[in-house]
Amino acid sequence: MIERPTRLLLASLSVLLSSSALADFSASPEEARRIAKEAYLYGFPVVEMYKTLYAQAVDKGGSNFKAPFNQIGNTAKAFTAKDTAIITPNADTPYSFVWMDLRTEPVVLTLPKVEDSRYYSVQLIDLYTQNFAYLGTRSTGNNGGHFMIAGPDWKGPQPANIDRVINSESSIAYALYRTQLFDDKDLEKVKAIQKGYKVQPLSGYLDQPAPKPASKVDWPKLEANMSDSPELFRYLNFMLAFAPSQDVEKDLLERFAKIGIVAGQPFNVGALTVDQRKALEDGISDAKAEFAEFKKTRVDTHEVTSGDFFGTRDHLKGNYLYRYAGAEMGIFGNSAEEANYIGYFTDKNGQPVDASRHDYTLHFDKGALPPAEAFWSLTMYDGKNKLLYANPLNRYLINSRMLPDLKLDSDGGLTLYVQNKAPAKDLQSNWLPAPNGPFYGVLRLYLPKPEVTNGQWKMPLLTPVNQQNQ
Incomplete structure (x- = not known):
C-alpha cells in the first residue's frame, strides 16, 4: 500500500510543486496512457475542489475570497452572474462557506433554530468531493444544535453538549451551507439566520487551551489549464497528502504510482520525457472522450441522474466516471435524498x-x-x-x-x-x-x-x- 502522510511537514509542502524531482515513473507509454486516463477521472474532482478552496480560503485579494480556514464566510445574497468561483451555482439559497482544517483538532459547527417552513442545510464534503454527511432540515431538523467535525487523526470521546460527531476521511473538508431565500423582502431574515451560524475549534468550544498549531501550508497558486493537462497531477499529489489512503483503493494507488502520482510527492511536468508527456496527454484525451460519450448517451437521455453522481464513498462504489461527471457538470451537487x-x-x-x-x-x-x-x-x-x-x-x-x-x-x-x-x-x-x-x-x-x-x-x-x- 502507498503510505500517505497524515501530518504534513512544511518542508515537504513547500517544495511539492516547485521541485525539479519527479516521483518514480516506471510505466511504459502504453501503460502510462491507460493509467493517466484512470487517474484523470479520479483526480479531476479533487483538483477542481482545490480551485474553490484556493479562491475562497487562501487568495485573500481575490474577488471570490470568503473567509480564512475555520471561519465562516456568508454571502448575504443569492448567486448572480458576477459569481464565478463555482460552476452551475443555485440562486435560491444564499450560501455560507467554511473550509475546515482538521489537522490539529476538530471543528464545532453550531446551527440556530430556524422556522419549520424554511429549508436549510449544511453539506459536508471531503477532498474527493464526496458528501460524507449533512446537517439541517432533512438530517438533523430545524432546531439547531452543536456538531463536531473530526479529521482522520482525531481520537477521543464525544464531548458533552455535542449533538453529533461526524468523521471526515480527509483532514481538509468543506462545509457548504444553503439557507432558503423566499424573496427579496426576505433577505434580512436570511442574514439574521446566517449570523447564527458559528464555527469554533473544539478547544475554543470547550474553553480549553488550544493544541500546537499545524504546520503552515504553502498553497500553490492556480494556473491556467491546470485541470486539462498533466499539470493536474501536480495538484493531485499535493491534495492527496491531506487524506489518508483507503484500503479499498490500494490497487488503484499502486497503479497511479507508476506514473508518479504519489501523495505528498513532487510531480514536475517539466521533468517528463516527450513520450511520457504524450502518454499522459493522450490518457487525458481518452478520459474526456469517454465522458463526452457517456454524457451524450446516458446523461442527456436521462438514463442516469444527478443522484448517481453525488454522495458518500459507499454510494459512489468506486465509480470515478460518475464522480468526474458530477464535478464537470456541477461540482458540490447534493446527494439524491x-x-x-x-x-x-x-x-x-x-x-x-x-x-x-x-x-x-x-x-x-x-x-x-x-x-x-x-x-x-x-x-x-x-x-x-x-x-x-x-x-x-x-x-x-x-x-x-x-x-x-x-x-x-x-x-x-x-x-x-x-x-x-x-x-x-x-x-x-x-x-x-x-x-x-x-x-x-x-x-x-x-x-x-x-x-x-x-x-x-x-x-x-x-x-x-x-x-x-x-
Missing part, C-alpha cells in the same frame, strides 16, 4: 438546446408540478461558461415560491418560456431568459418526494416553439 437535479441539455428531439436557433417552452400539466417537500427551482446557465446568465431582468430562475405571480394556462397547467428575446407582454411573467447561444437548465427539487425517485413523476421536456403544436 437531499435534492434531485434534472439537467436540460437537449430538447425533446434529443438536439442540444441553443437559444440562437430556437425559442423553447417547458409545460407542466395541471397537478404535475415538480414534487418536492421543500421547493423546486428551474435555473438558467450559459452553456459556454457554466455560470448564471446575465440578463436585463436579473432573472436567473423560476421557482415554486413564484407560482402566485406566474400565469397559468386555461386548463390549469403551467407553461414556461425559455428564450433569448422577450415573449409577448402577457407571457413575460413566465419568461426565463436564455443566452443567445448554447445554454442548459437545471431543475432542482429540494427534498424530493418518493414519486421522483421511483419514476412515477415524469419530467417534461423542452419543446422548440415551432414544434409545440405538432
